[in-house]
Amino acid sequence: MSRLQVVSGKGGTGKTTVAAALALALAREGKRTLLVEVEGRQGLAQVFGAEALPYEDRKIAVASGGGEVYALAIDAERALLDYLQMFYKLGSAGRALKKLGAIDFATTIAPGLRDVLLTGKACEAVRRKDKAGRFVYDHVIMDAPPTGRITRFLNVNDEVAGLARFGPIHNQAQAVMKVLKSPETAVHLVTLLEEMPVQETADGIAELREAGLPVGRVIVNMVRPHHLDEAALRAASGERRSDVSRALSRAGLGSARRGGLAERLVDPLLAQASEHASRVELERTQRTVLAGLDVPTYELPLLGAGMDLAGLYGLAAELRKQVGEE
Structure with missing residues (x-):
């Protein structure tokens, strides 16, 4: 399985729930997964019945076999401060920019910049290693934007690398795209067995392939008996x-x-x-x-009693079963 699992889907298909179930499924037998939220909705906290996620990794669940699931809500402003410190060593000057409102101004008027920061932070988590040189997380699962804008969201660093021909911004954008367009990444699309979600899934797959981004699985959610x-x-x-x-x-x-x-x-x-x-x-x-x-498909059942933690663990078990059958 790819180390970065991007989960997208048309609104209403349950992509956040599927992302959470996938994180639990991959965290089996002592593995560690990180769930990343990039839309600021705190949807992951709601799925797990937890408090609002901070801008730091927080353990949110324990999976079967002792695996651990961590979660992170990426904030574009905080990510930009990290970026300024990493590449320009601004330190207190960066914090001063935040107080003046410059950080919020920059991320508001430049949506592309927000996407660069969000994808960059997620890819940093994929590459992060501990002192012994081992990856901190076995898998990173991103609860990504909807299908209609997922290709542009993931491909924004290609555009930035083309605009900034050299320097740290160019190098950072290239490093991010190296991860996103590699076998390390898989972009999954969640759908329902209905005309509009399926058509949007088909369009999304065509766009991802045209952009050279790796398509993972189609996950059919809420399948009725x-x-x-x-x-x-x-x-x-x-x-x-x-x-x-x-x-x-x-x-x-x-x-x-x-x-x-x-x-x-x-x-x-x-x-x-x-x-x-x-x-x-x-x-x-x-x-x-x-x-x-021509994309492998998983199917997850409709939970008649509604979604709760028990149901989430049940979906994770179903995903593990289907992955094992491949």
């Missing part, structure tokens, strides 16, 4: 209305005669079955589209 077999799905068309009525009567739900309880239940039951059958057909169509993208 199929309650009806093929025969039942055909019956849901309503053509076998009388058969359904008689079956309800045999099950002890009243008379199948006109006006009986079994007869009155037929229409609402067939309506629900028909809706389910339409959903199954839609999902089949979208799976066919995803299969044509």
